[in-house]
Amino acid sequence: MQKRVTFSHRYLPYLLVAPQIIITVIFFIWPAGQAVVQSVLVEDAFGLSTEFVWFENYQELFADPSYLQTFYRTIVFSFSTAALAMGFSLLLAVMADRIIKGESVYKTMLIWPYAVAPALAGVLWFMMFNPTIGIISFLLGKVGVSWNHYLNGDQAFLLVVIAAAWKQISYNFVFFLAGLQAVPRSLIEAAAIDGAGPFRRFWSIVFPLLSPTTFFLLVVNLVYAFFDTFAVIHATTQGGPAKATEILVYKVFNDGFIGLDLGGSAAQSVVLMVIVIVLTIVQFKYVERKVAY
Amino acid sequence: MATIKIDGLKKRYANGFEAIHGIDLDVADGELVVIVGPSGCGKSTLLRMVAGLETITEGTLSIDGTVVNDHEPGQRDIAMVFQNYALYPHMSVFNNMAYGLRNRGVGREEIKRKVADVAAILELGDLLDRKPAQLSGGQRQRVAMGRAIVRDPKVFLFDEPLSNLDAKLRVQMRIEIKRLQRRLGTTSLYVTHDQVEAMTLADRLVVMNAGRPEQIGTPMDIYTNPASMFVAGFIGSPAMNFLALERMEGGRLRLPGSEAMLAEDDGSNGAPVLGIRPEHMRTVGTAADADIVLSVDAIEPLGADTLVYGRALGQEGEIVLRLGGSHSIGEGDNLPVAFDRNHLHFFDRANGRRADVRT
Numbered sequence A: 001m002q003k004r005v006t007f008s009h010r011y012l013p014y015l016l017v018a019p020q021i022i023i024t025v026i027f028f029i030w031p032a033g034q035a036v037v038q039s040v041l042v043e044d045a046f047g048l049s050t051e052f053v054w055f056e057n058y059q060e061l062f063a064d065p066s067y068l069q070t071f072y073r074t075i076v077f078s079f080s081t082a083a084l085a086m087g088f089s090l091l092l093a094v095m096a097d098r099i100i101k102g103e104s105v106y107k108t109m110l111i112w113p114y115a116v117a118p119a120l121a122g123v124l125w126f127m128m129f130n131p132t133i134g135i136i137s138f139l140l141g142k143v144g145v146s147w148n149h150y151l152n153g154d155q156a157f158l159l160v161v162i163a164a165a166w167k168q169i170s171y172n173f174v175f176f177l178a179g180l181q182a183v184p185r186s187l188i189e190a191a192a193i194d195g196a197g198p199f200r201r202f203w204s205i206v207f208p209l210l211s212p213t214t215f216f217l218l219v220v221n222l223v224y225a226f227f228d229t230f231a232v233i234h235a236t237t238q239g240g241p242a243k244a245t246e247i248l249v250y251k252v253f254n255d256g257f258i259g260l261d262l263g264g265s266a267a268q269s270v271v272l273m274v275i276v277i278v279l280t281i282v283q284f285k286y287v288e289r290k291v292a293y
Numbered sequence B: 001m002a003t004i005k006i007d008g009l010k011k012r013y014a015n016g017f018e019a020i021h022g023i024d025l026d027v028a029d030g031e032l033v034v035i036v037g038p039s040g041c042g043k044s045t046l047l048r049m050v051a052g053l054e055t056i057t058e059g060t061l062s063i064d065g066t067v068v069n070d071h072e073p074g075q076r077d078i079a080m081v082f083q084n085y086a087l088y089p090h091m092s093v094f095n096n097m098a099y100g101l102r103n104r105g106v107g108r109e110e111i112k113r114k115v116a117d118v119a120a121i122l123e124l125g126d127l128l129d130r131k132p133a134q135l136s137g138g139q140r141q142r143v144a145m146g147r148a149i150v151r152d153p154k155v156f157l158f159d160e161p162l163s164n165l166d167a168k169l170r171v172q173m174r175i176e177i178k179r180l181q182r183r184l185g186t187t188s189l190y191v192t193h194d195q196v197e198a199m200t201l202a203d204r205l206v207v208m209n210a211g212r213p214e215q216i217g218t219p220m221d222i223y224t225n226p227a228s229m230f231v232a233g234f235i236g237s238p239a240m241n242f243l244a245l246e247r248m249e250g251g252r253l254r255l256p257g258s259e260a261m262l263a264e265d266d267g268s269n270g271a272p273v274l275g276i277r278p279e280h281m282r283t284v285g286t287a288a289d290a291d292i293v294l295s296v297d298a299i300e301p302l303g304a305d306t307l308v309y310g311r312a313l314g315q316e317g318e319i320v321l322r323l324g325g326s327h328s329i330g331e332g333d334n335l336p337v338a339f340d341r342n343h344l345h346f347f348d349r350a351n352g353r354r355a356d357v358r359t
């Protein structure tokens, strides 16, 4: 039986959902529509005339090796970020799960990074790794690693992965901890009696039981790394050096607002939109069906 | 082949709560010892200390002569059947049973053979590929048993393994557990709060109360010679009746309002109490032959037996009487009842212990 709320006035329900709908339309649906329209047009350099070109912008996009390169880089970036953020937060969650005293303090402290704005998070790490004044680059120098993400593309890439992952650790931690606490104690005890040591217990019992959480977080983290890391990159490397940290969302911005190729940039953002939609569908399908066991 | 020696075992939890105040128990090889008591008396705590799932605060625990206080659960060579079965939900029945063997490095072929053997004993052969979620409660229970048996451990530990089953299945599994335990000859500790389960399964019974063992003995020993009012009231169903006694001159004890002297004591017992089981009372023809006259409140015909509930003059509590067969007794009747003199129990109200009297 579905519950139905009865309103005294016919238009009241519409009025109540109106703000939500207006915001969605103005800030999401309308720009998305604009992007789709824009992606099939070409504008001349002075913005005086536009021409309808069917899917030419898309064809150009997928014929452009630098775009494909960025695509590949984005995938590496997203999976690295997701792996780092999830691995580290799982480790923290496992440790927090064992703590009995001071648990709430520990948890609260781990939630904080989530409240930090992405740009700030990026700048924070950027400063710590700063080749001249950063504490971490200083320490790395002591152990013989010369760090300069202004020049070294790999190091810059590593830096944005770390900064992006750090932001996401809190979120993952909360879910992993809840997942761990939902694993019945008696299962762990049965496994201990069955002669499994702590590591084996974790990998053969806890981790498989955590798989719905892990899958959910994997999708969330990939989506985050794909689309939400613009600020981190913009505040730090700005896609450089030599495009080493330019991922798809950043390229949309770069080509559109710096390069002023509006049609191409719009086509890129439509591609991104499609990816989000696909990921979301996958997520819904699997979350409904409850992964694995 | 294993013995268990529990010596002065105590448990204090991290919050300071003392769950076990000290218990000594020797379990012989192949013996099935049942630990019974009301909820919260520390049965599970004791069992979990033997399993190694709780630390031992004081005292020593030895299995086969080796002190195992500091051994991990996996090193103690025990198997445990949990109340909720604790089957691994993501593993098939086969893998649930094989898990402990794999952890101990048993070869692939041998695992197959062992699991197949045990599956045959427990009639699980057709279910080996299923996940626990696809099994009925009774089947899960069997898998939990199978997982314990397949490892051929020194000791079985059972923590209320039947309490999640319906009444009929519970009786079946009870018989099966006993049969298996006899056949395998594995030393076992079995925790339950069901006194019927306790009586029928046990070679020896430990009756616990508030973290202390009240009495340890064979079921019949405990039934016929309960050491305290607690044990007397806990073992046997319906529970033993307790009747207040009057002390006359010379320490003679009688029921209030009755002429018959039941016993004599030296006056060292506080307020004397008579214990008599429902099955050790019978109806008599006249009030003159009776020990008490029961004014009947309620009747429960069970078919084979009839339970009669009522009150007697000078007694506070309700009195229960079990009569064989069926009877035409009505509510409000006054029923003259006599006691079987061979089955009288005397207790000291002050400390609840069995009293020292002459009959």
Ligand SMILES: Nc1ncnc2c1ncn2[C@@H]1O[C@H](COP(=O)(O)OP(=O)(O)OP(=O)(O)O)[C@@H](O)[C@H]1O
Pocket: B013, B014, B015, B017, B019, B037, B038, B039, B040, B041, B042, B043, B044, B045, B046, B193
């Ligand atoms: N981890 C714990 N910390 C503190 N006290 C505990 C803990 N576990 C159990 N206790 C307390 O110890 C006492 C004995 O608990 P235990 O679980 O052994 O009872 P039990 O006899 O098995 O009862 P039941 O028949 O309900 O299972 C209870 O009073 C319980 O509240």
Ligand SMILES: [Mg+2]
Pocket: B043, B044, B045
């Ligand atoms: Mg218990």
